[in-house]
Amino acid sequence: MKKLFALVLTIALLGSFALAEGVTIKTVSTFAGTDAAADTYQQLLDQWAAETGNTVEDASATSDEAWKAGVINDFAAGNEPDILFYFAKTADSARILDRVVPIAEINEAYPDLNLTENAAIAESDGKIYAIPVRAFWEGLFCNVDLFEKYNLELPTDWAKFETAVKTFKENGVVPMAVSFSDVPHYIVEFAILSSGTPEEHKARPAPGETVPESWVEGMKLLHELYEMGAFAADANATTEAITSQMFRDGQAAMQLDGSWFANGIPQERWDKVVVMPFPTHAEDADPTAFIGGVSMGFYLTRSAWEDPAKRDAAVDLLRYLTTGDNAVALGGFAFGGTIITSAVDMINNANDMLSPFQDEMDQEVRADKWFSKVPSIVDGTLTDIDGMWAEVVAANPFGK
Template sequence: MKKTAFTFLSVIVVMTMFLAACGNSTKPSNEGKQGSTGNVNQEAPKETEQPKQEEVKLRVFSTFGGTDAAREAFAGALDAFQKANPHIKIENDVMSANDDGFRTKVNTDMTSGNEPDLLFYFIGADANEMINAGKVVALDELLDADQEWKNGFAPAALNFARHTDGKIYSIPMTGFYEGLFVNKALFEQHGVELPTDWEKLKTAVKTFSEKGIIPLSGPFDQSHYLIEHFVLAAAGAEGQNKGLVDGIEPNWEKGLAAMKELYELGAFPQDAATIDLSMAGNYYSEGLAAMILEGSWAIGGWKDETKANTTVLPFPAIPGGAGTGKDVVGGFGTGFYMSTATYENAQKKDATVLLLKHLTSQDTIKAIATANGGTPAAQGVEPDGLPQAALDGFKMVGEAVSISMPIDSKVTPETFNTIRANIQPILTGEKTPAEGLGAAREIELANKK
């Protein structure tokens, strides 16, 4: 669905609220309100004391693992909840989002009767199968039943979370943006202009490559961010949104051809065929790479020196395409799902709802956004101590002509994996962009039958 002006303005409102000094008082959390009875200042006689609450065990699966910048903040939120609710025991089941195995784990759990009670997962095509299979429940009724909780969210955040049937199955915590992160110190040291257009980007690639510095750090297998940005820079928001079902958008081919052009100029690490996203990020963090295509969450994991020297820019428009040079990948792409099995379990439902509200409260969202530099899904929340690079990112989004969700939210996982698998053959000349995208389209059409 093409981004509307309304959606774009909604995101700008979210960013404006984030950047503006907030004079409004934060709404009180619902945490701790449930289950209290009588006058808390009056000690009840022993004979009227409530019986000990029955222990409830919950499993939460998320991608707040590995080197995720918000890992400790998320674990802290779970610990705080358990201290306030000692009868609820939580298994914190985590993996890194950089580990492709987490998708396999989620799919296996959701199809084998081993669903987590709360699942933190992608919004979009990745969730279609479990939604269509009835493995997770729509949360609209829970939101409507607690207007204070619902009204605490930024409208744009909940709108991004709506499924194609108009229902909300996932509650977001923070949003994100992606962009071209640039080490300003390296550019200044070597007298290179910032890559604000395609020619300047090519000049930067050639210069750093000749000096033995990785120009653009990125892996060929886990090429998520390369694919997203090169396609968007060539196809623009409308073309990027078309996907592959109705044919191959010519500008998608142009985007992958432009990636090959930079490859031939020496843009990528020499071991790009074997490294993963974590190693690509490490090259940038250590100052071994001048640029990286990444998301807002990556900033918190970089060395302080690199973080201080970093700014973020929209990826330059590719000549001859439909991109504007101010098209940005972003939105609210992850959130909490509640399994249907849990919702229908009288013992677990109330405890899980209480935990869901805690994890999406203003306090928790602030802690997560402060850790990962993400856009808060809650209104009136201003994260603390963000580096200049994060503020530059919000400015970039505020000036964007369009804001698009990543390609992997618009095609099936199998289709996107096929595109990824064809990146190296395209760059090395074994396949043309048309051939690589054609193979992905066949997978997409097969999955749509």
């Protein structure tokens, strides 16, 4: 698991090429909002523009379903950016592959660049289209000072987790910060992982097949947590921005999220927060398993590649963002304290690191037939979980 922190970044550009001045390059990324690299990213864009005499029009925003849909719609309308930081090796990326350039093709045309070709994010056609700068992990974030205040043990098993939830609820503290209306991704994935084996989590059922029982039990677990009082009363109607701020402000005790979330935790709280695997609910689940991998990277779009006026500048900006110290600045974890030490422990002690299977699902199927149903599953108004999964699988979410 130590490989997660060993994402190799090539230090390149031994040669150079002439750049025209006065070119405008459009960029889109998720380096925005509370992302700790948001300011760094903007500074790099400004520096490149100053050094080359070109202009960058950036439209970065925090990643959510609306942002993803916006990117896809821009491609469909022929309004895609020149440089894009987006998901890789997922159902989301599959929809844009014919409009972006394989890294091997760029390296062939600009051999001095030697841009990184990371096989971990090769697409189904075997080609690599994105250059990653950031590995990720996901786990259960805990505000340790709240656990200490109420003399609670950290939730390393389900019994301790239940005790913590009930105690926090009794004392007016939100046990788990989550918004089911816009970002149910992390909790649904971990509920399934907590309800069965890693092998079941790795299943990718085709039409006509049934999902593993843990996928059903995981969704039922959401309602069990709701009945236990694990969520805020408005968890089905609030937003992720509000719930995440609740955790950062110490108003919520726990949150399932990823390493990007850690980047937004204030430095004064770095030693008051830890991350760990979500406790297992089923006996056959692995208490050490967690979600992680490489999920996003920088793309060069085909429209920029085929525009003689833009091509050199776009390639150079791609190089500028993805190599050397600049790539390190964008990819490094901008946090420390017990957050990083607990994350390293989680990674090094894991028997299995699993990729998020919802990332491999067709975006519309995932949103319309699964995520849109989650609030009703949580509050108990939807009880036919088998039927829901049957609809999801019938729509061929994994493209089999």
